[in-house]
Amino acid sequence: MKIRTQVFSWVFLATIVPLTTIALVATYYIESDYQRGVDAAVSxxxxxxxxxxxxxxxxxxxxxxxxxKSNAVQDFLPSLKEADVGRFTSMFNVQRSRINHYFEGFQTILQGQFVMRLMDKFGNSYIKVSKNKRSRPAYEGISGVMFVEQEVDGLVFNNLLLKLPVNEVSTITLPHNAQQSSLMEILPFLDYVVPLYYDDELIGALSVTRFGERIDTILDHASRLYNAKLFITENNPDNTDRHGLMLYDDQQNIRFSQVRDGYKYLWDHFGDDLFNSIIDDEFGKITVQDQDEIIYYQEFYPYPTRLTNWVIGIRIPQQAMSDPFHKIRLMIWGIASISLLISLFLSDIGVRLIARPVRELASNLLSYSRGEHIQRVKINARIDEIRDLEVAFNTLADSLDKTSGERDEAQNMLLQSAKLASIGQMAAGIGHEINNPLNNILSYAKLLERQSDELSDSSKQDLKSLKEEAVRASEIIRGILNFARQVPPQYGSFEIEKWLSDTVNLVMQTAKTAGVNLTYRCEVDAVIEADRAQLQQALINLLINAVQTSDRDAEVVVNISYNKDDVIISVVDSGKGIGQDSLDLIFDPFYTTKPEGEGSGLGLSVSLGIIERHNGKLILKNNKNTGVTATMIIPIKHTQASDKNG
Structure with a gap:
């Protein structure tokens, strides 16, 4: 419920009278506008x-x-001309059968019932197809040819054909046969006739008669707005039998396709004056007071070559349009009376609905301003605007908390990067200074080793220890220098599954020596764009850490999955995990929890640097029970943004 609805309920008593007046006036205006809309919709x-x-x-x-114009009919014209003078070609019956088959095929495809006839110039039918079925010849002509139907008045028909336009379709009235001629005079449709000429001589005609099923279907499915009744009458002053003839009428259940045995006219129902008004105008609207109905009508010309037209009319009861507005006016008075009582009741409820959630929202805002960031508002207000405020407060609080977390994370990353850069610069300087003396010590140790035959056994052992410690110190210095250099990635495409297999195999012997079971699962068969060697180094560091922190017979599992943009590599061990005091220090160079002499403390720092230069993330998180999960998130595709971020 909108807050404006609540306010309206408080002041409703002061607005009942003017609103009721306005509503009553509005109904009269709307009724007039509605009537114009009805006129437009019916039109x-x-x-x-x-x-x-x-x-x-x-x-x-x-x-x-x-x-x-079809080939079947045109090919038959020479034979039809020969038949006209009493000569029959051998192809006459073959061509007649072909046309019968052709007409039957048409009637199978087309909707509705047709009568298709091909006649000579006197009206004798050689071919007649109706309801997908040909008629058999049953009448023998003077010259011996068999007809389907005989003419009614051959000379009249011949003269009529001669008056029709050549190569055009005309509409005239034709009987279906001599016995039914009187009945067919009141069929709704005229026949469509095409005179047939051969060598500029009239030799026959083709006619198509439709019985109206398709028209009935269109009219039966036409929209009847406002409980309307549809009717169609013929306007044909030249033919008194057809003038005013009802062709279609919902009220009298008259249809185009009906077989008729009588005459029903429009004036029988409406009277001569109303009939003349409808017939004389092209379109219009007439109110019939004694029958309490409105008639909308419009002319329609079904035959292009004739002035005969149809009048399509729609009869709508006046009550169907006026009753709703009478009921609305009564309802307005009733609603005005009831609303007075309801508004008094709702005003009290409205105050409580608005005041309580507003007070709760104010209390939560005050608590949040004092630093109680876990405080959230329960979304239970019934008013949309207040509910929107509650949702907005929770969204704001969540957004501020998220932004604060992201800010802290960014600050930590910035501090870590600055720390790594400073330590890297210092380590590079120290490494270079120490590396030269170490190389000299290692060289002298190797020189003395060549002359070890003159030394005692204890001196030889001391010399061996000196060499091993020098080599170990040199490796540490090399790691420091590699950490300080931060070599940019050399991007290339490689298959992630093959890369994982090769990397795990490099650490497999170390895992076996430590008695740790090292396995991997790869759920992705994809190609990644990255520095294969650097990522391999980063993963090896994580695997060695996982193996070294795991007990014998423990398991280290490597999982690879992916989302739309990234490959996700997880290394899960079952060691002791990372202590709370070490979580903020694990990526610092030279920091290690291993016993002295078992690690340089550079593995995670180097891995973090490699992954960040790939615009990725390295996340270490203690498992729920034991162990640590180290997760590498690497973009699948290398972009310029990755270079800039790196």
Whole structure:
């Protein structure tokens, strides 16, 4: 619930009267606007229906034109001309069968019921296909040819064809057969006829008649807004039998595809005056007071070559549009009365809903300002705005804590880097100064070793110890110098699984000597861009530390996984772990927890430097029970940002 709703409930008593007045005035305005919207919606519905019917009937014209121009029909024209003068070619029946098959195929594909006929110029049907089925010839003509149907009045039909445009589809009324001619006069559709000429001579005609199933489907599925009833009537003043004929009507259950045995007209239901008003205008709206309904209508021309048109009408009960507003006005008065009582009750609840969470939020803000950063607000306010404040406080506190942690971590890393740099510079200077005397000592020791035959056994042993200690000191100095140099990575691509296997094998003998079981699991088969040798050195240092801190028969496990950007390498041992006093010192150069003489204290420092130069991270964390997990996080791809950060 919005806070403005709460405020509204407190002042509702002062606004009941003006709001009620405004609401009543608004209903009258909305009703008027609603009526305009109804007019627009119904008009759009009629336009849509008009367009759909137009597209469907245009397809009918295209169908008749396409059939007349098809190869099957055109190939039959010479035979039809010969039949016109009483001569029949050997291909006549073959071509007739071919056309029958062709028409049947069309009716199988197209929706709705059609009658397709091919006639001679007097109206005798050679071919008739209806409902996907051809009609068999049953009548013998004067010249011996068999007809499917005989003409009704051949000369009248011939004269009618001669008046029709050549190579165009025309609409006329044709009987399906002589016995049904009177019945077909009131069929909803006219026939689509194409005169057939050969050598500029009229020899016949092709007709297509549709019985209306497709049109009925379109009309049955058309939108009936506001409980409307749809009707279609024909406007054909030249034909009194068809003028005003009801072609489709929801109320009387009249459909285009019905077989008809009588006449039903628009004026039978609405009277002559209303009928004339509808017929005379192209579109409009009429209110029928005695029937309490509104009629929206629009003209539609189904036949391009004729002035005959249809009037598509929609009848909407006035009650369907006015009743909602009468009920709304009654509801306004009822709501105004009830709201007075409800607002008094809600005002008390609203105060408590707002005041309690605000006080809690203020208390938490004060506690946080005093340093109690663990304090958080419970998200339980019912008001959206206050709930948003509670969420914002918790988000702010979390963000500040996270930023503080990141700042501390960055400071620690900065201090560590500065410490490593300072120690590295000092170590480099000391290393160079010590390395030269050590080399001299080692050289003299080797020279004396060559003359050891003149020395006693104790002197030989002392000389051997001197040489070993010099070598050991030299290795320490070499490690110090390597640590100080911080050689930049030489990036190259290599397979992570092969690299891991090679690295583990280098430490395997050390692990066996210490009695530690060293294993690895690699869940990634990927290629990484990095310095193979440096990363190998870093991992070897971690593995040696893990082996040296583990007891005999313990296990050290290396795991490799990856996410979208990084490879994650974890070394898990089961040693004693890292003491709390050592956590901040483990990466310092020369710091070691091993006994004196068993380590230089540079392994982790060198590894950290290598990983940071790869723009990665090295994390050491005590396990829950025993041991330590050392995690290397290395970017999979080398970028310029990595170089800069390194």
């Amino acid at each position: 759009a519905s009629l336009d849509t229906l008009n367009s759909e019917l137009k597209r469907t009937l245009e397809l009918q014209v295209e169908l008749a034109d396409g059939l007349a």
